[in-house]
Amino acid sequence: MYSIDIKTKEKITDVSASLYGLFFEDINRSGDGGLYAELIRNRAFDEGIIPEGCTYDAQNKMITSPTGWVSSFDCCESEGIAAWECKNGANMELTDKNTLHQNRKRALKVHFNGGMILNDGFRGVPVEEGKKYRFYMFAKSEKNVDVTVMLCSADGKSYGEQVFCVSGEYGKYECELTSSATDYNARLGISSGSKETVILGFTSLFPKDTYMERENGLRKSLVEKLLRLNPSFLRFPGGCIVEGFSKETAYRFEDSIGPVWERKPHWLLWAYMTTNGLGYHEYLQFCEDAGIDAMYVFNCGMTCQGRNPDFFDEKLVEEFYEDAVHAILYATASTENEWGKRRAENGHPEPFKVLKYLEIGNENWGEEYNKRYQYFYERLKKEFPQFIYISTDHTEKTGLTTECVDEHFYADPVFFATNTKMYDNLDRRGCDIYCGEYAATIGCKEGILYGALGEAAFLTGIERNQDKVKMTSYAPLFQNVAYMAWEPDMIVFNNHEDYAIPSYYMLEMFGNNRGDYVCGYNVETGYDKRCETGAFRISNMDKTMFSNIKINGKICDTLEFLIGKTDENSQRFSADLECENGEIHICFWDTGFNGEDQNHYDWIVKNQKSKVVHYNGWSNELICECIDCDVICGKNSVEIETFETGFEIVLNGKVLHKETLALVPHITAVCTVDKKEETVITKLVNFSENEIDVSVCCDVNMQDSVELTTLTGNSYYSKNSFENKYSVYPYTEKIAASKNYTIHVKPRSVNVVKHKFMQK
Numbered sequence: 212m213y214s215i216d217i218k219t220k221e222k223i224t225d226v227s228a229s230l231y232g233l234f235f236e237d238i239n240r241s242g243d244g245g246l247y248a249e250l251i252r253n254r255a256f257d258e259g260i261i262p263e264g265c266t267y268d269a270q271n272k273m274i275t276s277p278t279g280w281v282s283s284f285d286c287c288e289s290e291g292i293a294a295w296e297c298k299n300g301a302n303m304e305l306t307d308k309n310t311l312h313q314n315r316k317r318a319l320k321v322h323f324n325g326g327m328i329l330n331d332g333f334r335g336v337p338v339e340e341g342k343k344y345r346f347y348m349f350a351k352s353e354k355n356v357d358v359t360v361m362l363c364s365a366d367g368k369s370y371g372e373q374v375f376c377v378s379g380e381y382g383k384y385e386c387e388l389t390s391s392a393t394d395y396n397a398r399l400g401i402s403s404g405s406k407e408t409v410i411l412g413f414t415s416l417f418p419k420d421t422y423m424e425r426e427n428g429l430r431k432s433l434v435e436k437l438l439r440l441n442p443s444f445l446r447f448p449g450g451c452i453v454e455g456f457s458k459e460t461a462y463r464f465e466d467s468i469g470p471v472w473e474r475k476p477h478w479l480l481w482a483y484m485t486t487n488g489l490g491y492h493e494y495l496q497f498c499e500d501a502g503i504d505a506m507y508v509f510n511c512g513m514t515c516q517g518r519n520p521d522f523f524d525e526k527l528v529e530e531f532y533e534d535a536v537h538a539i540l541y542a543t544a545s546t547e548n549e550w551g552k553r554r555a556e557n558g559h560p561e562p563f564k565v566l567k568y569l570e571i572g573n574e575n576w577g578e579e580y581n582k583r584y585q586y587f588y589e590r591l592k593k594e595f596p597q598f599i600y601i602s603t604d605h606t607e608k609t610g611l612t613t614e615c616v617d618e619h620f621y622a623d624p625v626f627f628a629t630n631t632k633m634y635d636n637l638d639r640r641g642c643d644i645y646c647g648e649y650a651a652t653i654g655c656k657e658g659i660l661y662g663a664l665g666e667a668a669f670l671t672g673i674e675r676n677q678d679k680v681k682m683t684s685y686a687p688l689f690q691n692v693a694y695m696a697w698e699p700d701m702i703v704f705n706n707h708e709d710y711a712i713p714s715y716y717m718l719e720m721f722g723n724n725r726g727d728y729v730c731g732y733n734v735e736t737g738y739d740k741r742c743e744t745g746a747f748r749i750s751n752m753d754k755t756m757f758s759n760i761k762i763n764g765k766i767c768d769t770l771e772f773l774i775g776k777t778d779e780n781s782q783r784f785s786a787d788l789e790c791e792n793g794e795i796h797i798c799f800w801d802t803g804f805n806g807e808d809q810n811h812y813d814w815i816v817k818n819q820k821s822k823v824v825h826y827n828g829w830s831n832e833l834i835c836e837c838i839d840c841d842v843i844c845g846k847n848s849v850e851i852e853t854f855e856t857g858f859e860i861v862l863n864g865k866v867l868h869k870e871t872l873a874l875v876p877h878i879t880a881v882c883t884v885d886k887k888e889e890t891v892i893t894k895l896v897n898f899s900e901n902e903i904d905v906s907v908c909c910d911v912n913m914q915d916s917v918e919l920t921t922l923t924g925n926s927y928y929s930k931n932s933f934e935n936k937y938s939v940y941p942y943t944e945k946i947a948a949s950k951n952y953t954i955h956v957k958p959r960s961v962n963v964v965k966h967k968f969m970q971k
């Protein structure tokens with residue numbers, strides 16, 4: 212029953228060299244204190260500033276954007292100075308006078324009085340014995356003041372220090388500190404015996420040992436983890452942070468280059484501030500250092516459509532257009548050009564050769580997007596034809612030239628496992644697809660094996676279609692365990708350690724076993740039913756329009772939540788609907804969670820067209836095509852019957868939709884051939900809970916053993932953690948094989964099987 216028939220001589224498509232990439236967005240404080248190795252939090256003293264244009268509600272610690280979007284803000288400066296504290300008689304206050312630069316809105320006025328101020332970093336400053344740290348600060352004082360800077364314990368015991376004499380106008384005071392102890396909950400301390408006032412304009416502390424030893428560099432252990440995935444590109448800087456929730460919080464390239472201490476800070480809509488130290492230049496530098504391509508995503512003149520959008524006027528759109536052009540020139544122009552010159556001043560005289568992709572907006576859609584897309588695309592393509600341009604919607608469907616579309620999927624594992632054929636019927640003449648964000652989220656917040664299994668199954672379908680689906684990137688990449696805004700995330704870290712969720716190891720297996728071409732293959736598998744349960748709800752409708760509502764023949768008196776979640780196989784909903792505007796919207800199998808956790812099927816009738824859409828997380832799929840239907844202006848009889856394998860929808864006695872749900876395949880696979888290694892690589896996913904014997908048959912003679920790498924766990928809920936980092940971790944073994952052989956595939960497993968051709 213379970214088999215894979217491999218036809219190595221049949222070439223389906225070449226592999227796409229760009230298939231596996233990285234998507235980095237500063238979310239969950241994954242930038243400062245994370246990938247960006249800065250160890251001081253609130254280094255520019257501006258974390259508590261209410262973003263321009265927003266109002267603050269102190270009671271609930273919330274801000275409201277000019278368009279009414281409400282978001283948390285828990286570090287307002289009127290309530291304290293984030294991450295800094297005083298000890299032994301010192302006191303400090305924020306000032307907006309005499310700041311270091313026009314982009315620095317605050318400075319810290321310190322009266323040491325023989326005491327000290329301490330910064331606790333991102334939940335502790337991590338220092339290790341014998342390791343070196345680079346410190347600098349901009350400081351000024353009217354008198355000569357001796358100031359000691361130290362790495363120290365939480366109670367002020369020095370692990371290494373340096374004394375500076377601060378005097379006069381702002382100066383940069385820098386040193387290298389060596390720690391005499393290992394302490395992951397250390398502090399940066401600044402002290403003085405003087406009674407004079409010292410003003411700090413900016414501070415910074417980095418480990419010397421960053422990736423490629425770059426100053427203002429990246430945390431080595433995290434970069435190394437990323438590179439083990441063998442990525443081909445990096446998409447940056449977002450994500451929703453590109454869009455922002457107001458024009459002031461929209462990302463601008465120009466704010467992210469130049470001397471770090473002069474960069475404008477950026478309030479990220481994930482509810483914290485960044486000083487933009489990890490900026491455009493640093494992203495490009497990382498791509499160059501790592502030998503991967505760069506994908507720059509820029510704002511196209513609108514804010515996040517999921518957060519009460521603001522569509523910028525022509526003048527502002529033009530400003531963002533210019534910002535995109537400047538970014539491109541910064542990366543590519545010679546030093547004759549103003550932007551090329553700026554790049555040289557920032558330490559990179561040669562153009563960056565890594566910039567390859569440009570994405571116009573992020574998660575934008577609809578008419579407002581289409582016109583902005585067209586405006587950006589047509590002008591940019593003319594001026595910079597060398598790039599691959601990415602649209603965030605299917606703009607080709609409105610007749611616009613579209614090279615590649617970025618599609619995002621956040622759903623439950625079953626959604627991924629049942630959609631492995633999603634791309635099988637793509638129009639091969641149409642635009643390319645970039646699956647730019649995907650992750651099994653529903654029920655998988657803690658990063659469990661179940662999620663990795665669904666994603667792996669989905670990726671086998673993508674690999675089969677990599678002639679058109681040329682790029683993918685899992686999202687989000689990182690989470691600082693102490694500052695969570697989104698789960699799951701591929702790599703979780705604290706200030707000195709990290710662990711990866713099972714999806715990471717699955718992607719490490721997939722990304723490092725590519726082959727040269729996808730060969731012919733045929734998979735035979737068993738299936739599970741996709742068992743849906745949940746309630747009926749009336750959505751977006753005037754509920755007084757319904758009467759005679761029955762579930763399984765019993766009259767219902769409430770329309771809010773007609774029945775509770777049930778495991779009953781068959782339910783029949785019937786009602787009379789007094790229809791005035793011809794619209795019907797009824798959810799069924801609604802699991803009843805709000806927001807991203809939703810799972811429901813919606814019967815939607817509008818403009819005399821009827822369809823059924825399955826909403827799952829942030830993803831949706833059209834289950835029943837749009838068909839014509841007549842809604843009577845007056846009383847309509849509506850009926851939905853749900854049963855174990857599907858549903859039927861009847862309007863005024865006529866069956867509109869009768870659907871059998873997609874089944875969940877137990878096994879899915881994809882086979883590629885590595886010509887140089889003379890190897891067939893089979894990626895084989897067992898989504899089921901059973902061990903399965905799969906008989907494999909190859910069209911040529913093969914060696915008598917295979918290398919089998921397996922990722923599995925005791926349950927769908929198996930996961931990794933700081934305490935148990937490698938609980939779900941791949942292991943490799945050799946098993947006996949031949950041209951025809953059987954693999955005992957572990958339950959709940961992702962497998963990579965490498966089988967060499969027989970030597971001639």
Ligand code: AHR
Nearest residue numbers: 450451452573574686687
């Ligand atoms: O990956 C997290 C967020 O999901 C991204 O910022 C956004 O593009 C998507 O909505």
